[in-house]
Amino acid sequence: MLAIAKRKNVQGNEACALGAIAAGCRFFAGYPITPSSEVAEGMARELFAVGGVFVQMEDEIASMGAIVGASMGGKKSMTATSGPGFSLKQENLGYAAMTETPCVVVNVMRGGPSTGMPTRPGQGDIMQARWGTHGDHPIIVLSPASVGEIYSETVRAFNLSEALRVPVVLLYDETIGHLMETIDLTPPPPETIVERKWAKGDKDGFLPYAETDDLVPEMARPGDGYRVHTTGLTHDERGFPTQVPEKASRAVERLLEKLDHHAELIESYEEIDCGDADVVITAIGITARAARRAIKNLRAKGIKAGVFRPITLWPFPEAAFSKAVEGAKSVLVAEMNAGQLATEIERICGGEPGVVRLNRIGGEVITPAQIEKSVEEVLK
Amino acid sequence: MNIEPHVSAEQFDVREYMRLDLFPHFLCPGCGHGMALRAMMWALYENEISMDKLAVVSGIGCSGRLGAYIDSNTFHTTHGRPLAFATGLALARPDLHVVVITGDGDCLAIGGNHLIHACRRNLNMTCLMLNNEVYGMTGGQVSPTTSTDRYTTTTPYGNYEPVFDSCKLAEAAGAGFVGREVTMQVPTLKDLIRQAFDYNGFSFVEIISDCTEIFGRKNQLGESAEMILSQKAATRPDSYGTKVDEPFRPNPLKTGVLVRSERPEYRAVNYQGKKSK
Ligand SMILES: Cc1ncc(C[n+]2csc(CCOP(=O)(O)OP(=O)(O)O)c2C)c(N)n1
Ligand code: SF4
Ligand SMILES: [Mg+2]
Numbered sequence: 001m002l003a004i005a006k007r008k009n010v011q012g013n014e015a016c017a018l019g020a021i022a023a024g025c026r027f028f029a030g031y032p033i034t035p036s037s038e039v040a041e042g043m044a045r046e047l048f049a050v051g052g053v054f055v056q057m058e059d060e061i062a063s064m065g066a067i068v069g070a071s072m073g074g075k076k077s078m079t080a081t082s083g084p085g086f087s088l089k090q091e092n093l094g095y096a097a098m099t100e101t102p103c104v105v106v107n108v109m110r111g112g113p114s115t116g117m118p119t120r121p122g123q124g125d126i127m128q129a130r131w132g133t134h135g136d137h138p139i140i141v142l143s144p145a146s147v148g149e150i151y152s153e154t155v156r157a158f159n160l161s162e163a164l165r166v167p168v169v170l171l172y173d174e175t176i177g178h179l180m181e182t183i184d185l186t187p188p189p190p191e192t193i194v195e196r197k198w199a200k201g202d203k204d205g206f207l208p209y210a211e212t213d214d215l216v217p218e219m220a221r222p223g224d225g226y227r228v229h230t231t232g233l234t235h236d237e238r239g240f241p242t243q244v245p246e247k248a249s250r251a252v253e254r255l256l257e258k259l260d261h262h263a264e265l266i267e268s269y270e271e272i273d274c275g276d277a278d279v280v281i282t283a284i285g286i287t288a289r290a291a292r293r294a295i296k297n298l299r300a301k302g303i304k305a306g307v308f309r310p311i312t313l314w315p316f317p318e319a320a321f322s323k324a325v326e327g328a329k330s331v332l333v334a335e336m337n338a339g340q341l342a343t344e345i346e347r348i349c350g351g352e353p354g355v356v357r358l359n360r361i362g363g364e365v366i367t368p369a370q371i372e373k374s375v376e377e378v379l380k
Numbered sequence: 381m382n383i384e385p386h387v388s389a390e391q392f393d394v395r396e397y398m399r400l401d402l403f404p405h406f407l408c409p410g411c412g413h414g415m416a417l418r419a420m421m422w423a424l425y426e427n428e429i430s431m432d433k434l435a436v437v438s439g440i441g442c443s444g445r446l447g448a449y450i451d452s453n454t455f456h457t458t459h460g461r462p463l464a465f466a467t468g469l470a471l472a473r474p475d476l477h478v479v480v481i482t483g484d485g486d487c488l489a490i491g492g493n494h495l496i497h498a499c500r501r502n503l504n505m506t507c508l509m510l511n512n513e514v515y516g517m518t519g520g521q522v523s524p525t526t527s528t529d530r531y532t533t534t535t536p537y538g539n540y541e542p543v544f545d546s547c548k549l550a551e552a553a554g555a556g557f558v559g560r561e562v563t564m565q566v567p568t569l570k571d572l573i574r575q576a577f578d579y580n581g582f583s584f585v586e587i588i589s590d591c592t593e594i595f596g597r598k599n600q601l602g603e604s605a606e607m608i609l610s611q612k613a614a615t616r617p618d619s620y621g622t623k624v625d626e627p628f629r630p631n632p633l634k635t636g637v638l639v640r641s642e643r644p645e646y647r648a649v650n651y652q653g654k655k656s657k
Contacts, residue, residue: 026472027468027471027472029467029468045656048651048656053471053472055467055468055471057464057467057497058493058494058496058497059493061461061464062461062463062464062467062493062494062497063464064464065457065458065461065464065465065467065468065494066464066465066467066468066471067468068457068465068468069437069455069457069464069465069466069467069468069469069470069472070468070469070471070472071468071472072455072465072468072469073435073468073469073472073473073476074472074473075472077468077472091458092458092461092464095457095458222435222453222469222473222476223432223433223453223473223475223476224432225432226453227431227432227451227452227453227454228453228454229399229447229448229454229455229456230454230455230456231448231455231456232456232457232458233456240402240448241448
């Protein structure tokens with residue numbers, strides 16, 4: 001293991017690299033982009049010490065391809081990027097979802113669209129993280145809100161990805177990525193680190209995409225004698241392309257059901273003072289931290305406000321959220337975009353309670369004062 | 381390895397290397413890709429490469445679909461990106477013998493950047509590019525290697541864009557091994573592929589294939605046999621020296637081994653024990 005002091009003042013992006021190493025990541029491919037480059041730089045340094053492989057590829061498409069290739073070979077793999085690069089990764093990210101190849105993709109959000117504001121924070125990739133690649137596909141998106149949480153959520157990202165054979169996106173804004181905080185870097189206990197279910201049984205007639213009780217098929221490691229075919233084409237249980245409607249629909253259905261089936265394992269959120277709240281603020285990342293401060297100030301003024309923060313952003317923790325906002329008069333969705341999470345919250349609430357939006361897109365974070373003002377207006 | 385040209389056709393049974401349960405295959409009658417596949421599997425046989433230790437990574441196209449027929453670890457990836465996937469796989473698993481199967485569109489158009497950098501890195505793998513001068517799978521559109529004036533569905537007045545010489549490109553980008561061959565003599569092609577497999581570094585082989593059904597028909601190039609004969613006539617086998625090749629001009633595409641350098645393989649440099657900066 002790494003020789004690191006347990007408590008250390010580190011940057012968010014660095015914590016991501018350290019979390020990845022602790023989770024067993026042994027392959028990183030990336031392409032420099034602000035504000036994520038420190039993740040690659042951290043991996044270039046740390047992987048070497050543990051005998052892993054770091055490679056800077058020619059672009060983000062290649063980086064995404066390379067980590068999927070390395071994962072197909074059996075290594076826990078990660079890449080990191082920001083908006084423009086995340087767009088480029090989408091096709092191969094869909095390939096990972098379709099072929100059920102575990103991998104972790106970090107997206108440190110900057111202002112968008114297009115080249116946008118490379119050095120300024122944004123939260124405009126919430127919907128792209130869910131629907132960036134084409135077709136109905138499963139994906140898990142985790143959104144940490146502190147340096148310590150980047151470390152622990154990176155570990156969780158690998159564990160979920162390996163356990164469920166699904167790509168996991170770690171999504172946080174530039175502010176969190178560049179924040180320095182003192183965190184506990186004690187490596188997670190070895191027994192909590194999840195290793196992929198490798199095929200061990202009969203090689204003859206092995207079905208790489210068999211229907212199993214947990215909907216997660218065993219993966220065949222190349223070289224072990226299974227001689228499996230892997231394709232992004234819609235495939236049957238044997239892994240070969242199919243156009244039989246029943247088989248083709250089942251192939252995609254199982255991918256989607258897989259996440260439903262493991263919802264409990266995937267779900268994660270933080271709830272503060274929602275029980276008696278008249279207004280529940282929903283936010284992620286740095287905005288959730290502003291919300292936390294805001295409710296403290298509001299409560300001091302006698303205004304009952306709470307925070308619901310999804311840590312697993314997708315699939316959205318719908319049931320927990322519904323419960324948290326049960327008695328509330330309003331939900332305030334605060335986000336650094338023109339209103340992305342709000343559309344999901346409005347869908348869940350269906351008008352009851354009412355949803356109010358607080359958006360900011362100029363590259364500045366949302367302040368506690370802005371949130372307090374919005375809450376006070378809502379209650380007027 | 382000094383590869384003696386020889387024909388072991390009697391012992392070699394291609395069926396042992398194939399997923400026969402996937403037959404009938406999807407290739408059109410006369411498609412050159414089939415011969416390329418046969419040559420590749422023959423080379424595997426003669427080089428005694430274990431099918432369990434082989435990993436075939438292919439892109440999207442008629443060429444890319446070939447992988448599925450090989451009874452091995454086969455990865456049918458995304459259009460243009462097989463070299464990127466293969467780079468990750470080869471770095472993660474140095475014990476595997478990695479072979480990429482790609483097309484002219486896959487490798488030179490959408491995947492051109494990956495080819496350049498794969499050549500530069502010189503990571504141990506073999507890239508077999510099946511050049512049929514056209515986008516076969518999508519119905520016959522122009523590709524970076526479509527000859528001047530040829531008709532395709534997107535060059536209805538004839539192709540007016542210049543043509544890539546993929547071997548020169550690979551050489552300039554630093555590929556350690558570069559070769560080209562037509563499919564007419566499968567044993568010759570097989571011998572070239574064997575040398576590519578044997579090379580420690582990035583080996584690039586352009587296989588001149590023929591898309592009979594779409595490109596051939598559109599340009600009235602005749603049946604498969606005629607197409608292959610004219611391909612052969614348009615090449616200049618390196619091994620025949622300079623005199624004999626005269627009649628083959630004016631389109632002297634060189635065949636045979638074109639580059640074999642002693643460049644260090646990607647992982648040859650060992651930085652273990654070095655201090656970081
Ligand atoms: C991103 C993307 N763009 C376009 C396509 C459509 N497409 C499939 S195969 C192909 C061209 C294949 O041509 P080539 O690589 O020469 O292979 P061939 O079929 O001739 O063997 C294209 C454009 C695709 N699958 N993915
Ligand atoms: S379309 Fe052309 S390249 Fe594709 S299988 Fe048919 S002949 Fe071969
Ligand atoms: Mg082609």
